[in-house]
Amino acid sequence: MDARIDKTSEVESRPANNLLRRLSPADYALLAPHVTVEDTAASHLLYNPGDDVQVVHFPCGPSLATFLVPNEDGRDVETILVGREGAVGGIVSEGFLPAYTRICVKFGGPFARIHVAKLEAAKLRSASLRNIFARYADCLLAQIFQSTACNAIHSIEQRTAKWILAAMERTGDESSVPLTHEQLATLLGVGRSYASRVLQSFRTEGVLDTRRGSILVRNRDGLRLRACLCNEAVKMHFEEVLRGVYPTEERQAGSG
Numbered sequence: 077m078d079a080r081i082d083k084t085s086e087v088e089s090r091p092a093n094n095l096l097r098r099l100s101p102a103d104y105a106l107l108a109p110h111v112t113v114e115d116t117a118a119s120h121l122l123y124n125p126g127d128d129v130q131v132v133h134f135p136c137g138p139s140l141a142t143f144l145v146p147n148e149d150g151r152d153v154e155t156i157l158v159g160r161e162g163a164v165g166g167i168v169s170e171g172f173l174p175a176y177t178r179i180c181v182k183f184g185g186p187f188a189r190i191h192v193a194k195l196e197a198a199k200l201r202s203a204s205l206r207n208i209f210a211r212y213a214d215c216l217l218a219q220i221f222q223s224t225a226c227n228a229i230h231s232i233e234q235r236t237a238k239w240i241l242a243a244m245e246r247t248g249d250e251s252s253v254p255l256t257h258e259q260l261a262t263l264l265g266v267g268r269s270y271a272s273r274v275l276q277s278f279r280t281e282g283v284l285d286t287r288r289g290s291i292l293v294r295n296r297d298g299l300r301l302r303a304c305l306c307n308e309a310v311k312m313h314f315e316e317v318l319r320g321v322y323p324t325e326e327r328q329a330g331s332g
Contacts, residue, residue: 102199159246
């Protein structure tokens with residue numbers, strides 16, 4: 077029993093990132109001397125396309141990062157969100173890696189960081205550490221695939237409900253997300269007026285409300301009914317490949 081308590085205490089002393097907490101004590105010990113944690117404000121730019129990716133960023137707690145793909149008309153289209161279930165930048169690559177997308181902080185908060193070279197050195201010493209990050213890269217790729225399919229076949233209303241639910245799960249907030257109309261429009265790749273009309277229809281139905289800079293969820297079950305199942309598919313893949321990493325509601329309740 078004492079050993080289990082000690083192990084739980086050791087894991088909880090790590091940064092509040094599920095991927096880092098998934099590592100064995102021996103594997104995390106290889107990274108720990110090189111990990112720093114800093115608060116980072118919303119909209120902070122982590123990488124621009126073409127930047128040399130030198131640091132891996134792990135969102136912690138309610139922090140979220142987002143991948144934005146710039147287009148020829150000057151607009152950025154948001155592709156995926158990454159929260160405490162993962163990391164961004166230099167996950168599996170070695171050597172010089174130019175960033176393909178713009179990566180920004182969506183919701184501010186703590187981020188754990190480690191230099192890519194330090195992570196690669198640790199991977200060379202541990203096959204299990206290499207395996208965990210390769211599995212996470214697979215989950216990240218699955219999320220990108222699912223996002224591509226979602227954007228192609230699902231309605232703006234379905235995608236709106238999905239994004240809000242996905243953000244709530246990753247931040248752990250059961251009733252709201254700090255999302256503006258403008259940010260939601262970027263998430264969906266539509267104009268601000270279109271996003272506002274969608275939110276207004278949800279307000280009329282009693283599903284959600286809005287406050288300055290945030291969306292308040294009034295009927296979570298109703299929101300689920302309006303969402304596509306893309307985020308559920310991503311969660312299922314996480315559970316098959318990296319069980320215990322994606323922040324499901326059941327796990328949040330159990331960790332109370």
